[in-house]
Amino acid sequence: MKISIDVGNGYVKAVSENGDMLHFPTVLKEKNEKSLFNSKANYQIKINDQEYYIGEIALAKKAIRIWKNDRTMNDYTEKFVALCCALLAKDDVNDIDLILGLPYSYYLEQMDSREFTDIFQDKEFDTTYWGEHKRFTIKSVKVYPQGVGAYFLNLFGISGKLKKGAAEFLKSLMIDVGYRTLDVVAFDTINGEFVLIQENSFTLEDCGVINVVNHIVNVLSAEVQLDSDEVERWLRNGNGTIQYDGGDFDVSAYENEAYEELANRIFTAINTKLQGDIKKYKNIFITGGGAEKLYAVLQKKYKNLMLQDDYVYCNAKGYLAIEQAS
Helix, strand or coil: CEEEEEECCCEEEEEECCCCEEEEECCEEECCCCCCCCCCCCCEEEECCEEEEECHHHHHCCCCCCCCCHHHHHHHHHHHHHHHHHHHCCCCCCEEEEEEEECHHHHHHHCCCCHHHHHHCCCEEEEEECCEEEEEEEEEEEEEECCHHHHHHCCECCCCCECCCHHHHCCEEEEEECCCCEEEEEEEEECCEEEECHHHCEEECCCCCHHHHHHHHHHHCCCCCCCHHHHHHHHHHCCCEEEECCEEEECHHHHHHHHHHHHHHHHHHHHHHHHHHHHHCCEEEEEECCHHHHHHHHCCCCCCEEECCCCCCHHHHHHHHHHHHC
């Protein structure tokens, strides 16, 4: 069974070949205490004899995102893969064809080494999720850079079938807004075939949506003592309202201000990198977690900017489309 997992610095997005999907924060914490009450808040899972909190519940329990080095990335990614496979694989499935998406800059660091794929090749997982036990093996591993999946989803469906009018989108620039970084991936067409233009593809550090969260933390610091993970949770679940000390703080104005500032930073950085080449792309797509709100600002600067369809899951679905089409 094919399962495609887009592992970002901020969120994990996963999709199976059956079309089932998962989306959760890239946060993990070992569970070492006894539970006082049973709760099915996502996600508590036992992986190879160790229990973990993953996603929203890990954030609520004061876990933080840690992406300091390759070892941390690899170790955490294993657990996210195990959770996704446990929840997405059918009961009678024992072998998984794993497709992984990684931040563009991290992918470039790994592309000449099999270290990352070797971690997963033939890896066995034994999982228990709310009494349901599953054992499975990673039979094969493919790795793609983020942004590429979104591009291919414009050409193919997740079944691998070519979409009508796909040729129109062969030459495209993909702007993938992540949690911490932003990836730009450029494609051109030669004799009717697509080619990735690495010279116009890059990662922009400090251009992710965490900047919006940090802006709100700083603005409210005199009145509200919340860290970035707590503010992020409220923004995601509280419709722009943060509850604190018995009161409600409407931060929507600060959020809009922060997105405006981030959009200007992204526009300047991309134009500096690409210079005149930016005008050569008929199609410019924006995708990723902050895509919708940034699109509202950036479309004033790029007249041909389009909001990517299914911008949350498009990379994970696109990786699956590549494999199904090949």
